[in-house]
Amino acid sequence: MVTQDYIALEEKFGAHNYHPLDVVINRGEGVWVYDVEGNRYLDCLSAYSALNQGHVHPKILSALVAQAQKVTLTSRAFRNDQLPLLYKELSELTGYEMSLPMNSGAEAVETALKVARKWAYRIKNVPRYKAEIIVASGNFHGRTISIISFSTEPLYRDDFGEFTPGFVIVPYGDARAIQNAITPNTAAVLLEPIQGEGGVIIPPAGYLKAVKGICEKNEVLFIADEIQTGLGRTGKLFACDHENLRPDIVIIGKALSGGFYPVSAILADQPILGLIQPGEHGSTFGGNPLGAAVARAALKVLIEEKLIENSFQMGEYFKEQLEEIPSPHVKEIRGKGLLIGIELKREARGARRFCEALKTTGILAKETHEHVIRFAPPLIIDRNTIDWALERIRPVLMMQ
């Protein structure tokens, strides 16, 4: 079978809920992927930052294989010998007292929303079912009905109501708007420290810190969705670390498993996460020994290989070099660490055609929103590979 055969099968038998680039990958190694024709590409998306450790990292692979040969699933009806160690290692790494494991990012976001609501009723004494959660326009937190209830993207939302109530949307980047939206019933503010899917939108410096201050003053929880920005992507463990702030709840996923397996979690201290009682929340696969072993290895790789530091340094270099390209199409280049967005001018006729052109030169990147090309390679990338990429990005950004 060749590329077109796979595409034809997918189009015929699969739901068309994505619009992928027409490359059919059958192998990955480090920063590289290979298609069924044997072509090699540099992965500059990293599965939306799930592959911070690179494709098929050998240490995570051997943890996965070793654990798969022992026991994969116990359910939480019984205990297993991997989850307690993941709990402890997550706590040591992040400084949060507790965590609650789930699978997909969206599930972890739902978990954070449930915990915030319970906290509001039990600790803040918000009247039952009146709890409000403030979110930002342009957000992306996943695809469940409750989460799309507060999306501002019509495509994600409009055909899928009736919606879950209890959310208040304010403009992103405006701390005063949050102050004004707080009522006695506000349970939490939920934000991405950088809006990845929204187009790599970086809020004004001091915004997150100001929001945290407002939350503290008003007895409101600050929840950071670090599913995409966390675990080194922006050159710090968490993007919130750039402003030295500690959210009440942090949501992680994606790179928590180095791309091997869906593992997500929320992190918080005992007074918040300790509120959850047996039976109130759970997941058959959440906290399973295979996922826990993989996550432990993925975190170890992140630290041992100094990927966070590398993300910071390589991100600076990549961004600097991109800025040197005298492209007529570029409106703005922004980013932190290895989460970089190139916003194109409207006249450039969309980012998609640039991503198609990059593909033919051996680079896989994806447009985010209509006008932004995102470059987010695995954090293991080195300077030579970035130079290799720049040689190919340059002519594409200069094309007609």
Ligand SMILES: *Cc1c(COP(=O)(O)O)cnc(C)c1O
């Ligand atoms: C990817 C993502 C999610 C959703 O994670 P899934 O694993 O796709 O459910 C939530 N929030 C942010 C910021 C994300 O980037």
